Amino acid sequence: EAQVTQNPRYLITVTGKKLTVTCSQNMNHEYMSWYRQDPGLGLRQIYYSMNVEVTDKGDVPEGYKVSRKEKRNFPLILESPSPNQTSLYFCASSSHLSVFGNEQFFGPGTRLTVL
Amino acid sequence: TQLLEQSPQFLSIQEGENLTVYCNSSSVFSSLQWYRQEPGEGPVLLVTVVTGGEVKKLKRLTFQFGDARKDSSLHITAAQPGDTGLYLCAGADGSGSARQLTFGSGTQLTVLP
Numbered sequence: 041e042a043q044v045t046q047n048p049r050y051l052i053t054v055t056g057k058k059l060t061v062t063c064s065q066n067m068n069h070e071y072m073s074w075y076r077q078d079p080g081l082g083l084r085q086i087y088y089s090m091n092v093e094v095t096d097k098g099d100v101p102e103g104y105k106v107s108r109k110e111k112r113n114f115p116l117i118l119e120s121p122s123p124n125q126t127s128l129y130f131c132a133s134s135s136h137l138s139v140f141g142n143e144q145f146f147g148p149g150t151r152l153t154v155l
Numbered sequence: 156t157q158l159l160e161q162s163p164q165f166l167s168i169q170e171g172e173n174l175t176v177y178c179n180s181s182s183v184f185s186s187l188q189w190y191r192q193e194p195g196e197g198p199v200l201l202v203t204v205v206t207g208g209e210v211k212k213l214k215r216l217t218f219q220f221g222d223a224r225k226d227s228s229l230h231i232t233a234a235q236p237g238d239t240g241l242y243l244c245a246g247a248d249g250s251g252s253a254r255q256l257t258f259g260s261g262t263q264l265t266v267l268p
Contacts, residue, residue, distance in 0.1 A: 044197070071253055080164070082243065083198070083258040090253055098254060130197050140186040140205050141247030141256060146197025 042067045044147035046131050052153045053121055061116045061150050063131030071134045071142065072114040073098065074106060076127040077149075083130065089114055121154040128152075158182070159246055159259035167265040171233050176262045178244035179226045185249030187220055187227040188256070192241040234266045 044065045053059055065072065073088040075098075085098030089108040103125055105117040114133075118125060129150045134142040162177050178187065186205045190198035202211050204220035204227060211218045215238075217230040231238055244259045 073253065075258075080260050082159075082260040083245075085254060085256075088253040096253075132197070137251050137253060137255075139247070139249045139251040141188055141203060141245070142253075143188070143200045143203070144190075144198070144245075144256070146199070148196050 042145070044131055044133055044145055046129075046147040046150050048150060049148065050151050052155065054155050055122055056120050059118050059121060059152075061118075061129060061131075061152070063114045063116065063147060064112050065114075065131075065133040065145070066112065067133060067135065067145065068111065069133035069135045069145070070111070071137065072108065073132045073134075073144070074104070074114070074116045075130045075132060076100065076125075077130060078127050086116070086129075121152075123154045126152060126154050159244055159257055161242075161244060161259035161262050163262060164260065165263045165265075167267065168234055170235055170266055170268050172266075174231050174234055174264070176229045176231075176242055176264070177226065178228070178246075178259050180246060181225065182246070182248075183224050184246035185224070186247045187224075188245040188247070189218055189227070189229055190243040190245065192243060192261075193239075198241075198243055231264075234264075236266045236268050239264060239266050 074086040075083040087106040089095045131147040132144040189201045192198040207222045207224045209220045215232045241261045248255045
């Protein structure tokens with residue numbers, strides 16, 4: 041089954057404790073992104089990757105890091121989480137880019153709470 | 156930065172009623188996507204509209220792209236409890252970049268049996 045998986049699905053942590061949220065897709069997609077979803081703000085892009093070893097900042101990159109060492113994996117790293125990073129996080133992948141937009145395939149989400 | 160405003164933010168209706176959700180902007184988009192997000196899951200693409208004035212139908216859902224490609228609407232006929240979810244619109248700026256999508260804040264729809 042074609043899918044994007046994320047782990048963990050739920051995480052409660054404390055300020056300053058480094059954490060990693062994993063993301064993996066089995067569709068051989070080149071493009072991957074991380075979004076955060078907050079009430080009233082919609083989905084905001086954190087980082088994206090065009091291919092292996094190619095990553096770039098989205099709209100809200102502060103406090104986050106990513107890596108793309110393999111095509112299928114795109115982990116999100118919070119080196120020193122803070123309460124304002126409490127949010128619902130989605131990983132997404134897409135097969136191609138088009139001027140008419142690209143269909144995003146989303147993972148199930150990771151709900152993160154930073155105390 | 157392009158902005159997309161969705162209205163209403165929340166909508167609760169009875170089964171069998173009709174409803175319309177709006178997605179508005181002052182910016183022109185090359186396309187408008189509509190996603191539905193169910194509790195505990197990620198958004199799933201329903202449709203993409205590309206041409207100004209375009210109308211697409213998906214069973215009881217009708218999507219329309221404004222003539223000027225600045226707005227879109229989603230109309231649901233005879234809503235059912237299975238339609239419950241968060242409806243998100245997303246506009247593409249036409250750059251073809253991985254950053255080109257702008258998402259609206261969503262309309263939370265609840266259809267009561």
